[in-house]
Amino acid sequence: MYSLFPVPRQIRYTNKQTRLTYSSLTLFTNCPQLADRFLQSLSIQNVEVVTLAHAEDDVFFIRFGAEQVLDCPDQQQGFSLSIGYDSVLLSSRSEQGLFYGCLAWNQLAEQGKEAGYIQALELTDWPVLENRGLMLDISRGRIYTLDYLKQLTAKLAMLRINVLQLYIEHTFAFSFLADVHQGSDPITAEEIQELDRWCRQHYIELQANLQSFGHCNRLLTTKGFRHLRESDLYWTLSPAVEETYTLLDRMYAEFLPNFSSSVLNIDSDETYDLGSGKSASMVEKEGKGEVYLRHLLTLRELAARQGKTLMVFGDVILRHPDLLEQIPKDIVFLDWIYDPHDEYATPKKFAASKRTFWVCPGTGAWNTLFPRQDGAVKNIQNLTLQGIEQGATGMLLCDWGDHGSYTPPAFSLVAVAFAAEVSWSGRKLSLEEQLPSFSRVLGEPALEHLHTVLPQIHRLPAFWSKNRSQCAIALFDEPLTGRMLTNAEPPVDLEALMPLPEGVAGVLDPESHHLMRPLFGISEASIEKLQTIAHKASALVGDLKDDLLRSQYTWLCDALLLVCDKLRLGRSIRSSMLSCSANCDQFLDWENEVRLLIGRFTQLQIDFIAWWMLVAKTSEIMIPLSYFAHIIERLDYLKGWLGAQRKAMETNHEVDWPMATYQTAGYKSLPTY
Numbered sequence: 001m002y003s004l005f006p007v008p009r010q011i012r013y014t015n016k017q018t019r020l021t022y023s024s025l026t027l028f029t030n031c032p033q034l035a036d037r038f039l040q041s042l043s044i045q046n047v048e049v050v051t052l053a054h055a056e057d058d059v060f061f062i063r064f065g066a067e068q069v070l071d072c073p074d075q076q077q078g079f080s081l082s083i084g085y086d087s088v089l090l091s092s093r094s095e096q097g098l099f100y101g102c103l104a105w106n107q108l109a110e111q112g113k114e115a116g117y118i119q120a121l122e123l124t125d126w127p128v129l130e131n132r133g134l135m136l137d138i139s140r141g142r143i144y145t146l147d148y149l150k151q152l153t154a155k156l157a158m159l160r161i162n163v164l165q166l167y168i169e170h171t172f173a174f175s176f177l178a179d180v181h182q183g184s185d186p187i188t189a190e191e192i193q194e195l196d197r198w199c200r201q202h203y204i205e206l207q208a209n210l211q212s213f214g215h216c217n218r219l220l221t222t223k224g225f226r227h228l229r230e231s232d233l234y235w236t237l238s239p240a241v242e243e244t245y246t247l248l249d250r251m252y253a254e255f256l257p258n259f260s261s262s263v264l265n266i267d268s269d270e271t272y273d274l275g276s277g278k279s280a281s282m283v284e285k286e287g288k289g290e291v292y293l294r295h296l297l298t299l300r301e302l303a304a305r306q307g308k309t310l311m312v313f314g315d316v317i318l319r320h321p322d323l324l325e326q327i328p329k330d331i332v333f334l335d336w337i338y339d340p341h342d343e344y345a346t347p348k349k350f351a352a353s354k355r356t357f358w359v360c361p362g363t364g365a366w367n368t369l370f371p372r373q374d375g376a377v378k379n380i381q382n383l384t385l386q387g388i389e390q391g392a393t394g395m396l397l398c399d400w401g402d403h404g405s406y407t408p409p410a411f412s413l414v415a416v417a418f419a420a421e422v423s424w425s426g427r428k429l430s431l432e433e434q435l436p437s438f439s440r441v442l443g444e445p446a447l448e449h450l451h452t453v454l455p456q457i458h459r460l461p462a463f464w465s466k467n468r469s470q471c472a473i474a475l476f477d478e479p480l481t482g483r484m485l486t487n488a489e490p491p492v493d494l495e496a497l498m499p500l501p502e503g504v505a506g507v508l509d510p511e512s513h514h515l516m517r518p519l520f521g522i523s524e525a526s527i528e529k530l531q532t533i534a535h536k537a538s539a540l541v542g543d544l545k546d547d548l549l550r551s552q553y554t555w556l557c558d559a560l561l562l563v564c565d566k567l568r569l570g571r572s573i574r575s576s577m578l579s580c581s582a583n584c585d586q587f588l589d590w591e592n593e594v595r596l597l598i599g600r601f602t603q604l605q606i607d608f609i610a611w612w613m614l615v616a617k618t619s620e621i622m623i624p625l626s627y628f629a630h631i632i633e634r635l636d637y638l639k640g641w642l643g644a645q646r647k648a649m650e651t652n653h654e655v656d657w658p659m660a661t662y663q664t665a666g667y668k669s670l671p672t673y
Contacts, residue, residue, distance in 0.1 A: 001119055002111050004104060005417070005437035006160065006424040008125040016085040016120035018065075020109055029062040030054035031095055037102045038062050038090070041109030060098040061091040072097075077162075078126025081105060083118055096203040100125070100160055107441065128426035129384075131358060131394030133163025134416055135209065135265075137366075138187065139171050141405030141623050142616040146191045150198050155413065157202035158441055159420040163396065164199060165209040165265055170218035171619075172210070174254055180222045185619040192258040200260065208259040208308065212248055212299055213237055213268035231277030239295045240279040249302045256306040264303045268296070269313035269336070272513050289320025293327065300331065314357065318346060324353035331355070334396060335387065338362030339466060340378035340497045344386050351390035358394035359387030363415040365407045366400040367672040368469035369559055373455040375464065375497050376415045377431045384422045395423040403671050404623035406472075406608075408552035409615055414438055414451045446543035450553060453536045457560070460529055461489070462520035464496035468672035471530070474522060474563045476631045477669045479570050479594075479638050480662060483519045490520040512673030524571070527564050534560035551611045555604065562600050569593050573642070580657045587646035594639040601632050627670045634667060 001013055024046040029035050032051045039047060054060065061068055065087030072080040072091040079092040079101030090105060092098040104123060112118040134156060138144060144152070149166075156164065166187065170177075173186040192206075199206040214236045220229040228247065230238040237244045256264060274292065275283030282291050296317075300310050314333035317324060335346045335357050350357040361383045364376035384395050397419040399412050417438040418431055432452070439448040457471055458464035474484045493501040500506060506515035538557040544550040573590055576582040582590075605628040612621055641662055645655050656662070 002108055002121075003437050003440070004107055005434065005441045006125075006421045007427060007429065008104070008123050009425070010122075010124040012122045014084070014120040014122070016083075017117040018083050018086050018088060018120060019117050020112060021116060024048075025064055026050060027062065027064045028052060028068075030058065031060045031062065031098050034062065034095070034098055034102055037099070038105060041106050059091045059093055060095055061089065062098065062102070063087075063089040063091075073124055073126045075126035077130070078124070079104070081121075081123040083108070083120045083122075085120065096162070097126070099157075099203050103158060103160065107437075110440070127160070127424045128388055129393065129395055129423045131163050131396075132161050132420055132423040133165065133207075133358075133394065133396040134161055134419075135165040135167055135360070135396050135398045137167045137399060137401040137405065139167055139169035139211075140401040140403065141620050142401055142409070142612070143171050143185060143187060143619040144409075144616050146195060148615040149195055152409075153195070153199055153202055153204055155442065156416070157204055159417050160424055161416065161420050162203060163205050163207060163394070165207045165396070167209050167211070167267070167400075169211045169215055172255060174251060176250070176254075177219075179224065180219050183620070185617040189254075189258045196258065196260055205261050205263075206259060207261045207263040207265060207311070208256055209265040209267065210251065210255055211268070212266040213295060214271040214274075215267065215269070229277070230271075230275075230279060231273040233273040233276075236271045236273050238278040239274075239291055240282055245298055245302065248299065249305070252302050252306050252308075256303070256308055259308075262308055263311055263332075264306075264308040265311040265334070266296075266299050266303075267313055268299075269315050270513070271316055274316075287320075289317070289323045292316050292320070293323050296327070296331070300328065311358075313360075314346070314350065318349060321349060321353070324355055327355060329355065332394075333357040334360045335383075335392070336360035336362075336398065337383060338364065338376075338379055338398070340375040340382075342382060344383050347383070347387045347390040347392060350392075357387075357392055358396050359383045359392050360396045360398050361419065363397060363399045363412045365412045365415065366402040366405075367467055367472060368407055369471045369475065370454050370457055370469075370556055371407065371411050371415060372458050372464055372469060373415065373431075373451065374458060377418055378497060380415065380419045381422050381428060384419065385426065385428060388423075388426050395419060402467075404620070404627070405616075406624040406627070406670075408555060408611060410549050410552045411556075413442060414447065417442065444544055444546065444549060446540055446545075449540050449543075450537055453533060453540065454556075456533050457530065459496055460526045461523070462494060462517075463522075463526070465517040465519075467514065467516060470519060470522065471560065471563060473519065473669045473672060474567060475559055476627045477566075478664055478667050479566060479597075479631075479635055480573060480659070481664055482570065482669065484522045484567060485570050485574060487519055487521040489523050494520075509673040511671070514673070516673065522567060524568075527567055530560060531564045534564070548611065548614050551607070551614075555607045555611060558600075558604055558607065562597070562604060565600075566597060569597065574659075577657055577659055580655075582645075582655075584646055584649055587642055587649070591639055591642050591646070594635055594642065598632055598635045598639070601628060601635065604628070605632075630667065630670075634664075637663075 021043040025044045026048045028050045030052045035049050066089045076094045077097045079097045082089040090101045108118050170180050171184050171186045173188045196206045220234040230236040275288045309330045311332040361380040364372035435448040439445050463470045477484045507518045534557050541553045648655050
């Protein structure tokens with residue numbers, strides 16, 4: 001009868017009802033801090049809250065019109081909700097479980113508001129995974145403001161997410177590393193402490209996260225720390241330099257006391273250059289796996305000095321499975337993979353090692369204008385369910401911000417909600433089934449329709465790609481010689497989320513360490529479909545209630561329409577130039593169209609800054625703003641070049657029909673590897 005998020009484990013309806021409006025009511029509870037949250041769903045003229053004592057072995061409860069019954073699941077985060085005739089009994093073994101019960105009660109009351117009552121029922125629920133988390137990247141562009149993080153945390157709590165990590169490379173304000181975080185407006189100790197308190201109030205554990213091996217480019221390129229690099233890739237801290245551990249010890253001593261959680265995620269993934277430089281002789285003598293293991297154990301000792309246990313990404317150690325048994329069992333491994341597969345081999349490997357592990361799917365919201373939602377849903381569902389089957393104790397959804405965090409953050413909320421659902425219920429459910437309840441819980445019914453329309457972007461030929469999306473590349477692609485105009489169109493058997501067809505090879509972009517799908521040209525048919533998607537979404541945006549949400553989705557629709565017009569103009573110019581068919585009027589029309597495109601890109605940039613400043617510090621906004629600067633410069637150059645060709649025609653000089661004088665200075669588009 002009622003649509004609930006997440007889908008409850010057990011629910012049984014009866015033929016009674018409980019009203020939502022009372023002239024007076026007496027509420028009994030031994031957890032008064034949650035009384036207001038429970039009462040917010042009722043309309044009561046006079047309410048009396050009677051606080052009863054809570055003994056150590058007692059369950060927590062909130063009730064009215066009913067006697068207390070000790071009938072609730074043994075699971076600490078579980079709860080029972082019994083609704084009878086003008087009576088409600090909510091009980092749990094923990095405050096946190098009672099909080100989740102209040103969330104379920106509020107959902108029921110919201111759906112019963114129009115009728116004025118709730119159908120009587122018996123509901124019991126608990127999570128299949130104890131830990132359900134989100135890792136938020138604050139090191140590749142956006143460093144969120146404390147106010148935004150608090151708003152987000154409140155939403156996460158409503159979704160029953162109970163772990164939050166902020167991924168940090170160089171963006172914490174260490175007192176002795178000012179040169180490292182210079183220009184980054186880093187998060188401060190005071191902000192973390194306040195966020196930690198706020199998270200606890202919302203039954204969320206704010207876990208410490210500090211990159212401690214690879215991904216240390218900003219640190220290792222800073223004067224005074226370059227000698228700690230493993231190689232001239234300036235990527236990995238060298239385990240062969242003793243000062244590496246002196247530095248990490250000092251960093252941990254300043255960073256970790258800000259967190260009440262006992263967990264430190266040292267990340268330590270993708271150590272591409274380990275053994276290629278200063279540690280080469282160590283690796284040759286001992287083996288790369290053993291050197292990595294020694295680093296891990298040293299960091300375990302450093303963290304223990306601050307009362308913390310380790311969490312670490314598991315990609316490196318899986319290359320040396322024989323070493324897993326040497327790793328202390330208090331280290332938690334993170335099994336990360338963001339590709340949409342039917343089967344994942346790694347959960348079985350961690351399960352076989354009898355080591356504690358969490359699974360880490362991704363939101364698919366990096367290197368794109370709109371998240372690769374279909375792929376993210378498949379990744380989240382299959383990896384999480386297979387992790388549960390193999391004994392994973394947690395799920396940590398990763399929301400990365402590669403190359404500047406230019407994807408608006410609001411778009412990740414649906415992926416977060418889906419991950420919360422799967423990790424709580426352990427059920428295989430389609431996103432379409434859950435979108436209505438996600439949207440209702442988030443207070444924005446229009447999200448259901450927007451996240452039905454917009455994912456169609458990545459179903460267009462070639463738009464979806466592992467770790468990137470051609471819609472973002474197309475926006476910033478060179479307007480006349482860009483790859484979206486000049487590359488071959490995709491083969492007919494190329495499918496989104498599927499392996500490349502036979503005969504089509506992956507590519508390794510400069511600076512990338514992962515094979516990617518090749519980039520294909522975008523056809524006029526795809527442009528037409530993209531334009532239709534953008535118009536449909538634009539018509540729905542006005543139904544969003546929240547101004548910040550509306551500004552982000554409006555920005556996306558404007559960006560997609562700009563992609564369409566930019567591609568069409570570039571194709572028109574190329575076709576006419578190569579066929580030598582343009583006249584002076586045509587050149588003037590093109591110049592005017594380019595001028596208007598410059599204006600639209602400028603407005604898009606202004607709107608980008610506007611929503612960015614509502615969620616994040618100024619910080620490293622220069623990364624995505626440089627993409628706008630580059631494309632506007634290219635359009636300005638194109639306008640000037642077109643004007644030069646028109647003047648040549650007007651003065652009977654040779655027009656550069658083959659476009660041989662058109663200079664690009666090697667410009668391609670924004671990085672997306």
